[in-house]
Amino acid sequence: MDLTVEPNLHSLINSTTHKWIFVGGKGGVGKTTSSCSIAIQMALSQPNKQFLLISTDPAHNLSDAFGEKFGKDARKVSGMDNLSCMEIDPSAALKDMNDMAVSRANSSGGEGQGDDLGSLLQGGALADLTGSIPGIDEALSFMEVMKHIKRQEQGEGETFDTVIFDTAPTGHTLRFLQLPNTLSKLLEKFGEITNKLGPMLNSFMGAGNVDISGKLNELKANVETIRQQFTDPDLTTFVCVCISEFLSLYETERLIQELISYDMDVNSIIVNQLLFAENDQEHNCKRCQARWKMQKKYLDQIDELYEDFHIIKMPLCAGEIRGLNNLTKFSQFLKKEYDPAANGKVIYELEDKE
Amino acid sequence: MHWAAAVAVFFVVITKFLQYTAKYHDKWIANLAPANELSKKYFNKMKERHELKELNNTISAQDNYAKWTKNNRKLDSLDKEINDLKNEIKSQNKAFQGNLQKLRLLALTVPFFVFKIVYGKTPIYKLSSSTSTLFPTFVTGVWSQGWFYVVLHPLRTISQRWHIMEGKFGTAKFDAVTLQSVSLGIWVWALMNVINGIEFIVNQLFLTPKMGPPAVAETQEEKKLDVSDNAFILD
Numbered sequence: 001m002d003l004t005v006e007p008n009l010h011s012l013i014n015s016t017t018h019k020w021i022f023v024g025g026k027g028g029v030g031k032t033t034s035s036c037s038i039a040i041q042m043a044l045s046q047p048n049k050q051f052l053l054i055s056t057d058p059a060h061n062l063s064d065a066f067g068e069k070f071g072k073d074a075r076k077v078s079g080m081d082n083l084s085c086m087e088i089d090p091s092a093a094l095k096d097m098n099d100m101a102v103s104r105a106n107s108s109g110g111e112g113q114g115d116d117l118g119s120l121l122q123g124g125a126l127a128d129l130t131g132s133i134p135g136i137d138e139a140l141s142f143m144e145v146m147k148h149i150k151r152q153e154q155g156e157g158e159t160f161d162t163v164i165f166d167t168a169p170t171g172h173t174l175r176f177l178q179l180p181n182t183l184s185k186l187l188e189k190f191g192e193i194t195n196k197l198g199p200m201l202n203s204f205m206g207a208g209n210v211d212i213s214g215k216l217n218e219l220k221a222n223v224e225t226i227r228q229q230f231t232d233p234d235l236t237t238f239v240c241v242c243i244s245e246f247l248s249l250y251e252t253e254r255l256i257q258e259l260i261s262y263d264m265d266v267n268s269i270i271v272n273q274l275l276f277a278e279n280d281q282e283h284n285c286k287r288c289q290a291r292w293k294m295q296k297k298y299l300d301q302i303d304e305l306y307e308d309f310h311i312i313k314m315p316l317c318a319g320e321i322r323g324l325n326n327l328t329k330f331s332q333f334l335k336k337e338y339d340p341a342a343n344g345k346v347i348y349e350l351e352d353k354e
Numbered sequence: 355m356h357w358a359a360a361v362a363v364f365f366v367v368i369t370k371f372l373q374y375t376a377k378y379h380d381k382w383i384a385n386l387a388p389a390n391e392l393s394k395k396y397f398n399k400m401k402e403r404h405e406l407k408e409l410n411n412t413i414s415a416q417d418n419y420a421k422w423t424k425n426n427r428k429l430d431s432l433d434k435e436i437n438d439l440k441n442e443i444k445s446q447n448k449a450f451q452g453n454l455q456k457l458r459l460l461a462l463t464v465p466f467f468v469f470k471i472v473y474g475k476t477p478i479y480k481l482s483s484s485t486s487t488l489f490p491t492f493v494t495g496v497w498s499q500g501w502f503y504v505v506l507h508p509l510r511t512i513s514q515r516w517h518i519m520e521g522k523f524g525t526a527k528f529d530a531v532t533l534q535s536v537s538l539g540i541w542v543w544a545l546m547n548v549i550n551g552i553e554f555i556v557n558q559l560f561l562t563p564k565m566g567p568p569a570v571a572e573t574q575e576e577k578k579l580d581v582s583d584n585a586f587i588l589d
Contacts, residue, residue, distance in 0.1 A: 246416050253423055257430070301419040 007311055009239070009268060009334045013041045017234045022177075024167035025241035026251045030272035030314070032061040033321050034241045035166035037331030040324070042162060043083040045335070052160040053085045056141040057168040060087040067323045074160075079324050084160070088141050141165075142179045146222050177262055180227035187220040233265035241270045244295035249302065268310040270334070271302065275316055279340035313338060319350040326350045358469075358476045362542045365466040370549065372458070383451065392446065396439045403432045470539055474500050477535030485534075500539040 012018065023035035032055075039053040052074055055062045062085050063070050066077055074084040151159060194216060230236045238259050242252040252269065259266045277292035302311055314330075315338050321330045329346060355363075372379075410425040477498065495503045512518065 246419065249419060250415075250423075253426075257427070297417075298419060301423075304420040305423055 005308055005310055007313065007337045009038065009041070009270075009310060009312055010336070012237065012239070012268065012310075013038070013045050013335055016046070018162055018237060020229065020236040021162060021164045022167055022236070022238045023165065023241060024238065025169075025255065026248050027169040029241050029243045029248055030270070031169075031241050032057075032065050032166050033327070033330065034239065034270050034272065034314075034334075035164055036062070036065050036327050037334050038239065039083055039164045040080070040328055041331045041335050042164070043080055044328075046161075047082060049082060049161040050159065051083050052163045053083065053166060054141070054144065054163060055085075055087045055166040056138070057166060059168075062087055062166060065322060065327065077324065086144075088144055138168075138175050138179060142183075142226075146226065150222065177230070177259070177264065180223050180230060181262075183223045184220070184227060187216055187223065190216055191220065231263040236265060237268070238264055238266040239268045239270060240266060241272060243273045244271055244298040244302070246298070249298060253305075267308070268312065269302070269306060270312045270314055271299065272314045273316040274299070274313050276338075276340035276344070279344060315340070315343075315347050317347040317350055319348075321350065356476070356478050356538075358473050358538045359478050359541065361469060362466075362538060362545075365462065365469070366542070366545060366549070368462060369466070372462075383447070383454065390446075392439060392443050396436065396443060399432060399436050399439060403429065403436060406432065470542060474537060474539035476538045478538050478541045479536055481534045481536065483534060494534070497540050498535045498537055500537050501543075 012021070021038065023031055023038060025031055035053060039051055042049075043051045053062065055070075060070075066085065068078055070085040070087045072086065072088060074086045077083045077085055240252050240255060242248040256266055274295055275288050275292040277288040299313070312334060314333055317330065319326075321327055329350065333343070406425060406429055410422060410429065413422045413425065415422045475498075481494075481497075492503075492507065495507060
């Protein structure tokens with residue numbers, strides 16, 4: 001029995017079970033390109049399913065990658081029926097929350113309390129106050145995930161079979177992935193407090209008649225669902241993206257160890273920006289040769305270190321990989337590994353995107 | 355010396371000895387506690403970690419990235435094992451110290467306490483009649499009967515005067531012989547106070563480091579303007 005692992009993402013692209021796919025790594029290694037490529041290939045391979053690509057990076061790039069504007073609401077990619085994109089905008093989301101809080105305060109008040117709260121929040125004060133809190137982007141992305149799960153369970157609105165996350169550079173993503181655990185512990189503590197203080201807390205909320213205990217229990221159940229889904233290897237996986245250089249590999253190693261400690265499945269590594277200089281006799285230079293030699297050295301080490309991982313080796317293209325056509329051409333190498341001899345010309349055939 | 359006083363002195367000496375040597379207790383416990391399996395395992399792991407760390411420092415991370423990373427993984431795993439062992443040893447030590455505390459309680463504190471309760475009124479020595487008459491009955495009563503006399507004396511007095519619950523609080527009047535003695539309880543209390551007083555004096559005089567003089571803020575001397583000449587020079 002051949003136990004070698006395929007150097008492609010064929011099994012993931014054709015997977016019918018995965019609901020959450022995270023694509024992450026160090027800054028500048030090609031996370032956005034890789035996440036877009038994975039999303040496109042999955043959408044092309046499974047045309048009957050709906051896919052959503054969410055960017056959780058505060059410095060969004062999805063719009064730039066596809067060459068069209070995406071916002072906080074999911075919008076279909078032009079030219080594809082089953083792939084939508086979303087860029088979570090913390091300030092807009094917070095402004096929505098602010099407006100909701102204002103309207104709720106104004107409708108329930110009218111006698112001093114409500115007016116005071118309403119006037120306090122008018123003008124987006126809540127958004128201003130909370131918008132710059134560190135970690136707010138991760139919290140809002142997490143809220144989006146919870147909203148999505150709730151919608152799926154209730155069968156409301158537009159549902160997606162698989163969500164692909166274009167994540168922020170490593171540190172932010174790890175913080176995002178820690179949220180279910182952190183929230184779980186926090187909610188447990190809150191639960192103990194509300195059980196002890198009970199109705200007294202509700203009376204503090206005034207005329208709002210908000211059942212704090214009920215809300216907390218609902219939130220706790222949602223967070224627990226997400227935690228279970230994120231640790232189920234059939235439902236969730238993390239695809240690491242790196243380049244063949246020491247710093248990137250070291251960070252990838254730390255990322256993988258951290259993900260393993262969270263019980264998250266990680267079995268694929270995309271190594272980007274490879275030169276394959278020895279196969280390119282026509283366009284070659286001393287610098288490329290030297291650089292390729294260095295990359296090869298690390299590639300051999302990667303093969304030895306991650307023998308049970310899918311190691312996908314992607315070429316450095318001659319042009320920018322922007323627009324649906326270029327992304328589709330580039331993404332084919334995720335499904336069937338890049339062969340420098342046979343596919344060498346493709347990297348020079350990317351269209352110029354203005 | 356009265357045998358009760360000797361026993362009390364024995365307890366006081368042991369208690370003070372333990373108090374003065376408190377900072378050495380951890381070391382003594384560590385020496386006393388037998389080298390067990392956990393400690394051996396801990397030292398072996400530390401040694402292994404040290405050797406692996408030294409080996410990894412000789413490997414070039416860039417030229418042998420895979421080997422270097424595998425060593426780092428082993429180091430991380432060893433760190434975790436060492437930490438777990440450390441916590442286990444700590445909790446074992448804590449349990450051992452807890453047992454020692456219980457032993458101290460059962461062998462020293464409780465017996466001394468019970469001894470003071472049972473033999474607290476034992477007269478240790480007698481005062482001369484001239485000395486005992488110098489002080490009010492209330493004071494000599496406390497000396498001979500202990501601090502509980504303070505609580506019971508008013509109740510006895512009221513009970514005797516108004517014939518309420520007579521005899522319930524003991525006799526109000528003690529004979530002269532009883533009032534001329536000093537009980538064990540009061541004697542031990544006095545002894546502890548004297549020892550604490552001496553401790554305080556020795557601490558303050560010899561063991562407390564000397565304080566330096568207070569810092570004085572440097573003040574700039576004001577320049578004295580001495581105008582001696584009316585002439586001024588134009589540019």
